[in-house]
Amino acid sequence: MALLKKNDKKPPLTVRWRTGAVGSGKRPHQIEKPAPCRTHCPIGSDMRGALSLIARRDRFGLSEPEAFDTAWRLVVETNPLPAVLGRVCPSPCEENCNRREKDEAVALGALERFLGDWGIERGLALDRIPGVARSLKSVAVVGAGPGGLSCAYQLARRGHDVTIYEGHPEAGGMLRYGVPSYRLSRATLDAEVHRILSLGVSFKPSVRVGSDVPFEELRRGHDAVFMAIGAHRGRGLALRDHHDGDVLSGIEFLRRVNSSAPPQVVEPVVVVGDGETAIDVARVANRLARSSGPSGGVAPAISLLRAHRQDEADLSALLEEGIDVVYGVMPTGVQRGETGGVVAIETQPARLGDPGPDGLRLPVPLSGDARVFAASTIIAAVSQVPDWDGLGAFEGAGRIDVDEWGRTHVEGVWSGGDSVVLGIVAESVGQGLRAAQSIDASLRGFTLAPPSRRQPVSTGRVKLRLYDAKPRSSEHRLTPWESLHNPLAEIEQGVSRQQVTYEASRCLGCGTCIGCERCWLYCTPGCFARTPNPAPGAPAFSLALAKCDGCNKCADECPTGFIEMV
Secondary structure, eight states: OOOOOTTSOOOOOOEEOSSSEESSOOOEEEOOOOOHHHHTSSSOOOHHHHHHHHHTTTTTTOOHHHHHHHHHHHHTTTOSOHHHHHHHOOOHHHHTOGGGGTSSOOOHHHHHHHHHHHHHHHTOOOOOOTTOOOOOOEEEEEOOSHHHHHHHHHHHTTTOEEEEEOSSSSSOTHHHHTSOTTTSOHHHHHHHHHHHHTTTOEEETTOOBTTTBOHHHHHHHSSEEEEOOOOOEEOOOOOBTOOTTSEEEHHHHHHHHHTTOOOOOOSSEEEEOSSHHHHHHHHHHHHHHHHHSOOSSOOOOEEEEOSSOOOGGGGHHHHHTTOEEEOSEEEEEEEEOTTSOEEEEEEEEEEEEEEOTTSOEEEEEOSSOOEEEEOSEEEEOSOEEOOOTTOGGGTTOSSOOOOTTOBOSSTTEEEOGGGTOOOOHHHHHHHHHHHHHHHHHHHHTOOOOOOOOOOOOOTTTSOGGGSOOOOOOOOOBOOHHHHHHSTTSOSBOOOOHHHHHHHHHHOOOTTSOOOOOHHHHHOSSOOEEEOSSOOTTSOSEEEOGGGOOOOOHHHHHOTTSOEEEO
8 A cells, every 4th residue: 555645645444334335325215116017108007017917926925826826916906907908908008017118018918908807717806995984975987988987986985875877778879889809809898897886876778968868967966076077979081072971980880789680781882091999890790791792802992091191000901801091092083883883983092190289190192193082881880979959058169178087177077988088998998097096185184285296217228238038928819710600709819827827927017126136135244134934015125224334236137127226
């Protein structure tokens, strides 16, 4: 060691903490962080917690069935329709899964579907929140779609009397009257709807609020109202030379098919639209044409016209089923034959425009040559709007403005679902949940804390190098031939029980303790002590800061970002 001369600077003072040298003075803290799958889920489902229960069931003293039961109960805390959502949700949670940076996202949608089906097969019942007293307050829910069902469930489990008013004969909204059976079996939907109603929710079908029951009478008869009327009125097409009846709306087409009164489909069929509804319409029309047309193995003439130039891989199912997809066009007019019937649809080049005030993206015409497509049946699936007729202060409105809790400008009235913004089913379920929380607070006289805005843990904190590569499980699915010859069968068949336990092991556990023991293994002073019989969600090790020398090894070796130096 070199000796210091008189004018040399002294080295910085070394701080000591019981053992070892400390330069920064920081100490490790166990801080749970939001997972990106949960923060990007419109419902906020805790799939991370559910998968932890399955993957670490031995540590928690759970058998596999007990782990599945407990995981189901954790999921239905926020989402009473896991079997449904596991089938129809496009899974934005997977798009933000940190595991994508390693290999592939965890198959969260398939796992949610499995847990939902498990709950149905086991006959698991929804429960009220323990210890919550009955409020003696009454809430009307207008609409039995996913938003209304979600809100009714959350209010019932919080002790309120709930009545759902539904204009259709059965509950489900777009899930029943808009989603084809090849995506969602009616038995699955019926089972999860029945379970919600069995919680004590009163259901009044075929009752239209605004005509059968005046809106103001409804408000007087209940302490709060949640409006979840959906968007069941299809937008039309502005076509040159067209008459009423020339064009069927996509939503009306699907409603009639799902009501066992399918319309006649005369080929060639042209479907217009850029969303998921247009895809469903084209595939359903294909199945109808095959079932009613002449045999001989000739594929029906079904075309889907889209303004958006989408990668064909995203529409591979249509191409596999023999549906022609045409990109970059918008319809402008119709052509008629000698008898006056439609024989063709005229188009011009187009692109999809930017979102408007209501979030809808409409086609924008471009210069170029017109194209003509033969058409005897035209179905327009170009979005849909709510029908506020007869609903008091909302009459004539488009989509209405609400705050973050679903409160409208009308006192005592909340709203959610497609009547607020046209989105995925999970958004409607999430809006129903938040509105129920707000209604409950209003009826019981307390103030809700603002929603958490914490940033999810990113791959900058998750140590992907410490995880083994594991390929993603694949769902079994029917081939196009099998599906077209069994048009009511679900195409996606889900994952097996073995795949579920394997897929749960792929979850990184972002931002939580997964009991990997690396902190305990690399800590020289012995700061970490194993927690006997840790509960799900609790750290597997306790931390004694008095022994810590601030070496940072535990934080460096924590794979999930749960430990950080503060």
